[in-house]
Amino acid sequence: MDGEYVDALVDTAPDGIDFDDLHVDRDPDGYAFRTPAATHTGIDEETLREVAADSPYVRNWYFWHAVAPQKDDHWAFLRWLEGADERGVTERYDALSDGVAATWGQLHLRVELTGGERRYHVRHVADADTDSEDLAKHDEPLDARDLAKHDDDGQYRPLKTAPSLRTGWAFPDLTAAELVATVDAFYPATIANWHREREGDLDVSHWRDTVSRQTGIYGVVDTWDRGDGHEHVDWVAEACCDDSQCLKRREWQYDDETDLDVDGGSGTFPCREPCSLVIAAARKWTKLEGEATRTYEFELTPSEKEQLEAVIDAVADGEADDIREADIYEGANRYRVRYLRAKLFDEDGNLAGVETDD
Amino acid sequence: MDQALVIAAHGSHLNAESSTPTYDHADTIRATGAFAEVRESFWKEEPSFREVLRTVDAEEVYLVPLFISEGYFTEQVIPREFRLDDWDPELWDSDGTSATTATLTAGDTGQTVHYCGPVGTHDTMSDVIVQRAQSVTGDSDVGEGFGLAVVGHGTERNENSAKAIQYHADRIRDRDRFDEVQSLFMDEEPEVDDVTEHFESDDIVVVPLFIADGFHTQEDIPEDMGLTDDYRTGYDVPTTVDGHDIWYAGAVGTEPLMADVVLERAADAGADVSAAIEQVREETGGVRPATGD
Numbered sequence: 001m002d003g004e005y006v007d008a009l010v011d012t013a014p015d016g017i018d019f020d021d022l023h024v025d026r027d028p029d030g031y032a033f034r035t036p037a038a039t040h041t042g043i044d045e046e047t048l049r050e051v052a053a054d055s056p057y058v059r060n061w062y063f064w065h066a067v068a069p070q071k072d073d074h075w076a077f078l079r080w081l082e083g084a085d086e087r088g089v090t091e092r093y094d095a096l097s098d099g100v101a102a103t104w105g106q107l108h109l110r111v112e113l114t115g116g117e118r119r120y121h122v123r124h125v126a127d128a129d130t131d132s133e134d135l136a137k138h139d140e141p142l143d144a145r146d147l148a149k150h151d152d153d154g155q156y157r158p159l160k161t162a163p164s165l166r167t168g169w170a171f172p173d174l175t176a177a178e179l180v181a182t183v184d185a186f187y188p189a190t191i192a193n194w195h196r197e198r199e200g201d202l203d204v205s206h207w208r209d210t211v212s213r214q215t216g217i218y219g220v221v222d223t224w225d226r227g228d229g230h231e232h233v234d235w236v237a238e239a240c241c242d243d244s245q246c247l248k249r250r251e252w253q254y255d256d257e258t259d260l261d262v263d264g265g266s267g268t269f270p271c272r273e274p275c276s277l278v279i280a281a282a283r284k285w286t287k288l289e290g291e292a293t294r295t296y297e298f299e300l301t302p303s304e305k306e307q308l309e310a311v312i313d314a315v316a317d318g319e320a321d322d323i324r325e326a327d328i329y330e331g332a333n334r335y336r337v338r339y340l341r342a343k344l345f346d347e348d349g350n351l352a353g354v355e356t357d358d
Numbered sequence: 359m360d361q362a363l364v365i366a367a368h369g370s371h372l373n374a375e376s377s378t379p380t381y382d383h384a385d386t387i388r389a390t391g392a393f394a395e396v397r398e399s400f401w402k403e404e405p406s407f408r409e410v411l412r413t414v415d416a417e418e419v420y421l422v423p424l425f426i427s428e429g430y431f432t433e434q435v436i437p438r439e440f441r442l443d444d445w446d447p448e449l450w451d452s453d454g455t456s457a458t459t460a461t462l463t464a465g466d467t468g469q470t471v472h473y474c475g476p477v478g479t480h481d482t483m484s485d486v487i488v489q490r491a492q493s494v495t496g497d498s499d500v501g502e503g504f505g506l507a508v509v510g511h512g513t514e515r516n517e518n519s520a521k522a523i524q525y526h527a528d529r530i531r532d533r534d535r536f537d538e539v540q541s542l543f544m545d546e547e548p549e550v551d552d553v554t555e556h557f558e559s560d561d562i563v564v565v566p567l568f569i570a571d572g573f574h575t576q577e578d579i580p581e582d583m584g585l586t587d588d589y590r591t592g593y594d595v596p597t598t599v600d601g602h603d604i605w606y607a608g609a610v611g612t613e614p615l616m617a618d619v620v621l622e623r624a625a626d627a628g629a630d631v632s633a634a635i636e637q638v639r640e641e642t643g644g645v646r647p648a649t650g651d
């Protein structure tokens with residue numbers, strides 16, 4: 001049975017085809033058709049049509065040239081998804097008929113051959129094994145904008161790559177172009193930057209470049225850098241860019257020559273410059289860190305000191321809400337903290353009655 | 359050659375609804391098919407101003423700022439973040455409300471970018487304000503017996519911000535549709551707090567010239583005008599204050615006809631979108647004033 005892909009092959013053959021182990025030419029003797037599975041030379045158009053109709057190599061060639069989006073990064077992303085660089089066409093088509101999966105941030109992506117065509121599927125990684133019936137179905141890529149807006153607790157997510165993507169939804173049947181649009185709506189520009197990095201031309205803008213570019217209310221962040229030290233930027237990166245907070249792999253450093261001392265993380269896609277959230281937080285820290293330290297004197301029991309540390313850890317790790325009501329063994333348990341406040345704060349909220357301005 | 363539209367808006371780290379009008383207007387325009395691609399981009403959200411162009415396939419991009427006034431964002435932040443290297447505010451040749459368009463090359467992607475003036479100072483924005491008054495009163499002929507207050511921030515951070523408010527108030531006043539038209543401000547005289555002192559009419563429509571609803575339009579202005587003591591308890595439309603009925607419209611930027619202004623900006627920059635403009639006006643209830651202006 002002829003398909004569009006056979007017509008396209010016949011039309012293109014005079015220009016020569018050399019793609020994913022498919023070689024097709026036309027010379028005065030007729031057509032030549034070569035794949036690792038078969039070689040035909042000097043054949044007429046009818047024979048070419050016959051051999052092409054059954055060949056996964058032809059359908060594969062057609063998909064990558066007439067169906068898949070042609071924008072370089074989208075094309076490369078779709079090839080990466082099905083492991084095109086590691087698997088030849090027959091092996092790949094075998095794998096695709098069972099489905100091939102990959103992870104992108106918190107997205108579980110899957111491509112599968114249905115009736116010879118690639119169809120794509122997206123859901124949350126945590127839902128990888130969830131029964132499809134239990135997931136809300138979407139077929140419009142831009143629905144991802146709404147899904148990405150709030151986490152499972154209904155909190156607004158200002159950072160799209162925070163590891164807090166909500167669960168419970170699926171895009172069960174997308175075309176290649178729709179898949180790319182969906183991924184780009186969940187994680188804008190991650191495909192473009194991942195591709196630039198693979199091609200060796202990711203334009204990283206380091207901390208120094210980025211803060212010196214700021215104007216208006218953010219111009220002040222530039223003044224936070226004094227002398228040679230970059231410890232404060234290490235702390236920023238540890239606070240905001242850690243894998244527990246953001247799925248991008250931080251590639252920006254202090255400057256061209258000075259790497260930060262904290263790890264950039266293990267994300268699949270890179271972060272090429274401090275984002276607007278980091279700059280907004282840095283503005284606050286620039287102001288706070290302008291203060292000089294003072295010596296305060298508090299009396300705490302050893303357990304109280306440890307409890308303060310536990311409270312800070314629980315808030316910093318986002319675990320405060322998970323501590324059970326009656327779990328009084330946890331320092332950050334609400335009753336424990338309320339007891340500490342009742343004991344140590346005066347009526348003005350001063351710790352151990354020591355005024356901040358003393 | 360394919361043409362793309364990129365809308366540049368402020369967005370928010372705190373308010374989930376800040377991006378909603380941007381998405382809505384982009385969706386309206388996308389549905390017309392006038393552009394091969396329509397992308398939203400944000401100062402505070404993603405895709406960021408810095409990175410949106412690399413997600414666009416087209417070589418030719420119409421960039422329209424979804425901002426109210428000309429000034430800091432349109433003249434400094436957007437051109438810098440989009441890497442429009444040869445930008446100079448002189449290219450718009452604007453008196454503060456008359457920005458046009460400038461054609462530039464994006465430094466990181468090489469795309470041709472037609473950088474348009476913001477929606478807020480385009481003439482058709484006057485139509486959107488009137489349309490907003492129609493929407494909030496439910497009366498397509500609203501005007502007679504009504505005063506209209508156009509409300510803005512004031513000059514605190516940008517002298518052009520008051521100019522844009524006054525510009526549209528003047529234009530609407532000249533149409534003689536409303537009995538009275540006044541511009542009012544949040545942080546300077548004449549203040550929105552005293553709205554009833556500035557109008558004789560029993561009915562006053564109040565339209566804030568803001569892109570998205572948020573702190574200012576949902577909390578400050580309703581409380582300042584005395585519609586409610588506590589925004590969380592809400593208020594009626596209209597609410598009677600000092601013997602006047604106040605019809606508070608909320609941010610003008612949420613009016614569906616805003617999509618038309620985005621298209622007008624692109625059209626002024628040379629985009630071939632006349633059919634889309636007709637379609638969007640039809641869908642969003644926008645009809646040009648018979649007198650034209």
Ligand code: SF4
Nearest residue numbers: 240241246271274275
């Ligand atoms: S700057 Fe840090 S928090 Fe922001 S996107 Fe990059 S890695 Fe994530």
